[in-house]
Amino acid sequence: QALLVQSGAEVKKPGSSVRVSCRSSGENFRTYYTSWVRQAPGQGLEWMGRILPKFTTANYAQKFQGRVTITADELTTTAYMEISSLRPEDTAIYYCARDGASTGYYMDVWGQGTAVIVSS
Amino acid sequence: EIVLTQSPATLSLSPGERATLSCRASHSVSSYLAWYQQIPGQAPRLLIYDASIRANGVPPRFSGSGSGTDFRLTISSLEPEDFAVYYCQQRRDQGSFGGGTKVEIK
Numbered sequence: 001q002a003l004l005v006q007s008g009a010e011v012k013k014p015g016s017s018v019r020v021s022c023r024s025s026g027e028n029f030r031t032y033y034t035s036w037v038r039q040a041p042g043q044g045l046e047w048m049g050r051i052l053p054k055f056t057t058a059n060y061a062q063k064f065q066g067r068v069t070i071t072a073d074e075l076t077t078t079a080y081m082e083i084s085s086l087r088p089e090d091t092a093i094y095y096c097a098r099d100g101a102s103t104g105y106y107m108d109v110w111g112q113g114t115a116v117i118v119s120s
Numbered sequence: 121e122i123v124l125t126q127s128p129a130t131l132s133l134s135p136g137e138r139a140t141l142s143c144r145a146s147h148s149v150s151s152y153l154a155w156y157q158q159i160p161g162q163a164p165r166l167l168i169y170d171a172s173i174r175a176n177g178v179p180p181r182f183s184g185s186g187s188g189t190d191f192r193l194t195i196s197s198l199e200p201e202d203f204a205v206y207y208c209q210q211r212r213d214q215g216s217f218g219g220g221t222k223v224e225i226k
Contacts, residue, residue: 035215037164045156045164045207047215061214062121095163104170105211106154110163 002026004096004111011117012086019082020114022096029077030054033099035107036070036081038092046092050099051079086118122147124208124218132226139195141221143208148188152212155184155193158220159204167206168193198223 007021022034035050049060053072060068064083072079079096094114097107123146133139143153151171156164166175168184171191181196195202203225208218 037217044205044220045158045209045217047209047217050215059214061216097163103166103175104152104154104173106166106169106209107156107164108166108175110165113163 002098002109004098004109006096006111006114009115011119014086014088014118014120016086017082017084018086018116019080020094020116022079022111024077024098030074032101033105034072034079035097035099037095037097039095040089040092048081053079088118090116091118092116122149122210122213122216124210124216126208126218126221128221130222130224132224133198134226135198135200137198139198139223141193141206143191143218145189145210149210149212151187152210153191154209156207156209157204158207164207
């Protein structure tokens with residue numbers, strides 16, 4: 001069973017950038033999509049985008065296009081999600097998740113979440 | 121962009137009762153829909169995918185139905201651990217989520 005371990009909490013100033021990592025301990029990292037989902041305090045889930053490491057191509061929700069960059073490093077089996085020009089409304093828990101082939105490419109394994117706080 | 125609307129926002133029920141949650145899509149998503157359960161403080165858990173297939177380890181009291189634009193998640197008899205928030209998600213066009221339904225103890 002794959003395990004996704006995310007980097008620790010971050011506190012950032014408005015206008016800065018943050019990069020969150022997600023290390024996979026499972027096999028076949030390069031052939032599974034890794035998705036990113038965020039959850040603002042007391043709010044619902046928001047799909048941000050995903051990457052297939054095998055092809056190094058990412059696609060993004062329209063809302064995040066241009067401000068979010070998702071990358072993956074096959075050597076370290078780690079995916080990254082970077083947000084630039086941070087705003088207070090980006091304060092949220094950020095989750096990575098694996099889109100499992102055996103579960104129809106839905107998110108069947110999740111990281112523990114990374115809290116990002118944006119405050120001046 | 122496909123918008124998913126869940127109803128009701130909150131469902132107040134007692135243990136042992138049947139829960140029926142709805143998810144409506146703004147455009148057809150065929151059967152490309154999943155349901156997740158989230159307990160406060162935890163990451164979401166995949167329950168149902170492709171509208172009606174239970175994920176590994178999910179008890180049979182959870183069932184999903186629907187296709188196109190209208191979907192349902194049914195919990196046949198609520199257990200104490202089922203009181204949580206439930207989200208639907210489509211993967212027909214990217215991966216949007218519904219706003220969630222909170223199932224709370226009455």
